Amino acid sequence: MPIKRSAGERTFDTFNILLLLVISLTVIIPFLYILACSFSSTNALIQGRVKLWPVEFNVDNYVLVLQNDVFWRSLGVTVIVVVSGTLLNMVLTVLTAYPLSRPKLKGKRLILLGIVFTMIFQAPIIPTYLLVKQLGMLNTLWALVVPLALSAFNLxxxxxxxxxxxxxLLEAARVDGMSEYRILGRIVIPLSVPIVVTLMLFYAVSHWNNYFSSLLYITNRSARPLQLYLYNIIAQFNMSESFPEALDATMKVSPQGLQMTVIIVSTLPILLIYPFIQRHFIKGALLGSIKE
Known part of the structure; x- marks a missing residue:
């Protein structure tokens, strides 16, 4: 038998639905505008006729972006950084979190205090830059991976x-003669798939969206990741360097249209991953937020 809800509860639910709808529209509408601009003609963009639907539909912008060697080189750099960086992040996070989660580890309170300290007080930019330079990692992909090797929050x-x-359960495995590494690989990680997948998504998105590290450490054009490539197009309007083909008068493209197209193409890969791990992501976020 369904429970009868009071007028106050129904009003509260209605308010929450409307509020979430407004927030969702606030997030979705800018993305729809960028998508519409990427498929619109140059004249429509110049005249400001594009709202939330493409005007004079064309795909010239996408043709130019997908045929650009600089874009694909930057995308390849980003993929390498995301894969290698996420793998390193997860190895260090799991190998650090597991011993700290055991109640018999001596000195773990002091270690946890040091970890929390790094969340509150972070190293300044200049000393970090000098350290990366002294280690010889400037203009290398290591500079985009090693300084972000471990997140205290995710840990x-x-x-x-x-x-x-x-x-x-873990004590029973030890009695059976399993080592700590086998316990971690055979029991702990399989039982923690949701949180592992969630942290992998956190780390991957962080590496994918990170442009500040490359802005500091990368000056070689061949080592620029996708976000720095996008930054150069949007913030500096450096179209001649990124799209020399755009100078051809026969191309029906505009700088604004190219900018919007690169934003869509740069965002699409990470959006396509989320639906496949949504179930694990929701469960992992709930597990990581509950302390027993």
Whole structure:
């Protein structure tokens, strides 16, 4: 038998639905505008006739972007950074969180205090830059991976999830002669797939969207990731360097249309991944937020 809801509860639910609808539209409308601009003609963009639907539909912008060697080189750099960086992040996060989640580890409070300290007080930019330079990582992909090798916030989420695992199960595995590494690989990680997938998404999105590190450490054009490539187009309007083909008068493209197209193409890959891991992401976010 359904429970009868009071007028106050119905009003509260209606208000929440309307509020979430407004927030969703606030997020979606700019994306729809960028998408419409990317498929609109140059004249429509110049005259400001594009709203939320393409005007004088054409795909010249996408043809130019997908045929551009600079774009594909930057995309390849970003893919390498995302894959290698996420792999390094997960290895360090799991190997650090697992021992800290065990109750018998001595000195873990002091270690956790140091980890929390790095969340509050971060290293200044200039000393970090000098360190990266002294290590010889300037203009290399290591500069985009090593300084971001471990996130204290993600580590604490993983630590909280590992703490929820029953200690009796791990003790039984030790009695059976399993080493700590086998326990981690055969029991802890399989039981923590949602939180592992969630952290992988956090790290991957962070690497994909990171342009500030490349802005500091990368000056070689051949090593520029996709976000720095996008930054040069949007912030500096450097179209002649990124799209020399756009100077051809026969191309029906505009700088604004190319900018919008690059934004769409740069955002699409990470958007396509989320639907496949949405189930694990929601469950992992809930597990990492509960402390027992």
């Amino acid at each position: 604490l989420i993983c630590l909280t999830s590992f703490r929820s695992l029953p200690e009796e």
